[in-house]
Every structure is written in structure tokens, then in C-alpha cells.
Amino acid sequence: MIRVICVCGARPNFMKIAPVMRAFEAKGGFEVLLVHTGQHYDENMSKLFFDELGIPRPDVNLEVGSGSHAVQTAEIMKRFEPVMLDFRPDYVLVVGDVNSTIACGLVAVKLGVKVIHVEAGLRSFDRTMPEEVNRVLTDTISDLLFVTEQSGVDNLKNEGIDASKVHFVGNVMIDTLLANKEKA
Numbered sequence: 001m002i003r004v005i006c007v008c009g010a011r012p013n014f015m016k017i018a019p020v021m022r023a024f025e026a027k028g029g030f031e032v033l034l035v036h037t038g039q040h041y042d043e044n045m046s047k048l049f050f051d052e053l054g055i056p057r058p059d060v061n062l063e064v065g066s067g068s069h070a071v072q073t074a075e076i077m078k079r080f081e082p083v084m085l086d087f088r089p090d091y092v093l094v095v096g097d098v099n100s101t102i103a104c105g106l107v108a109v110k111l112g113v114k115v116i117h118v119e120a121g122l123r124s125f126d127r128t129m130p131e132e133v134n135r136v137l138t139d140t141i142s143d144l145l146f147v148t149e150q151s152g153v154d155n156l157k158n159e160g161i162d163a164s165k166v167h168f169v170g171n172v173m174i175d176t177l178l179a180n181k182e183k184a
Contacts, residue, residue: 003031003089004116005108008058009039009076009100011049012173016095016118018055019175033087037076037100038063052183069099069130076103084111091116094138095172097131102138109141118172120145121152148172 006021008014017034024030036058050057062079064072076099084092084107092108093116094101105115120139124132139145139156147153148171156166 001031002029002091003033003087004091004093005033005035005084005087005089005104006093006095007035007037007080007100007104008095009037009098010096013095013098013100014049014055015176016172017093019172019179020093020095020118021056022179033060033083033089034058035080035083035104036061037080037104038065039072039076039098039100054179064100073099073103076100077107080104080107081111084108084113089113091144093118095119097122097135097138099130099134102134105138105141114143115141116144116146117142118146118169119148119152121147121154121156121166122149123151123155 004024006017008017021032021034024032034056038061049055060083062076064075064079066072067075080103091114092104094105095118108115117138120142122135126132139161143165145156145161145166146169147156147166153166153168157163
């Protein structure tokens with residue numbers, strides 16, 4: 001059984017993680033723990049995201065809340081490490097470019113656990129954006145990079161990322177859209 005922690009930090013991450021969770025379940029052979037860092041939390045989110053969109057509820061909520069980028073990133077790392085030590089995953093799957101993405105990726109790497117980055121390779125080329133820094137750093141430490149578009153593949157190649165780590169998989173937001181088109 002392959003053990004995976006899937007990390008969500010912001011509301012859009014749940015829409016991105018839903019098709020990944022369904023794929024793990026359909027394939028079998030995976031024990032998956034869904035962790036919500038609580039980076040963005042809204043009580044109203046629960047009904048919409050979990051009930052109406054059929055998105056799985058998190059197994060663990062770190063309840064980090066807001067704060068400066070440094071405070072939030074540090075707090076996520078402090079609260080995520082015990083979850084890692086308890087669950088002992090083979091992989092940590094992170095999504096997108098929020099502080100939770102880089103924070104949980106760093107904890108995994110420091111504990112010798114492989115990192116999977118969904119939406120890897122996306123770039124704004126504006127290093128003044130905190131999200132851009134998160135993207136670039138997360139891609140650098142990831143073992144598997146799941147890319148949504150050809151420009152992402154090109155960006156990673158130009159940055160010297162080993163091509164064997166890069167997998168063009170398509171856009172998980174489209175998967176969520178298609179899964180919920182009857183509700184629209």
C-alpha cells in the first residue's frame with residue numbers, strides 16, 4: 001500500500017484535489033490522508049465545496065489561519081511535521097502555489113519524503129509575487145512534477161529540471177468542471 005498525504009491550503013486547492021482523490025480511489029493500492037492547512041478557511045466553504053461539489057472532507061485540519069507569509073509558512077511547517085511523523089507517507093502531494101504548497105513540500109523533503117507537485121511549471125515571471133516564489137521553489141524540490149500545459153513543460157526544461165520528473169497530465173480543474181457539469 002502506497003501512503004500519500006494530499007495537501008490543500010486554499011479553497012481552489014480542494015477543487016483541484018478532488019479528481020486526484022477519485023483517481024487514487026479508482027486505482028486502488030493507496031492509503032491517502034487529506035490534510036487541510038487552514039490557510040484559507042471559511043465556514044460557508046464546507047457546504048459548497050464538500051457537500052455540493054462532492055469534494056472529500058479533510059482527515060486533518062491544521063487550522064493555521066492567516067498571517068504574514070513568513071508567519072503562515074512557519075506555522076504550517078510546525079503543524080504539518082507531526083502529521084508527517086505520525087502517518088509516515090511515501091509521498092506528499094501538493095497543489096498550486098500557495099504558502100501551504102511550499103511549506104508542506106519543505107517539511108516532506110527535510111524528512112526524506114518524495115514530493116509530487118500538481119500544476120507544476122506555471123510561471124508569471126514576476127518574482128515580486130509570493131506565489132511565483134512558491135511555484136519555483138516547489139518545482140525545484142519536487143520529485144514528480146505534474147504539468148497542466150505545454151508552457152509548463154517548456155518552463156521546467158528551461159530551468160534545468162530533469163525531464164524524467166516532468167509529466168504532462170492536463171488540467172485538474174477541467175476534470176472537476178466535467179465531473180460537476182450537470183450541477184451547473
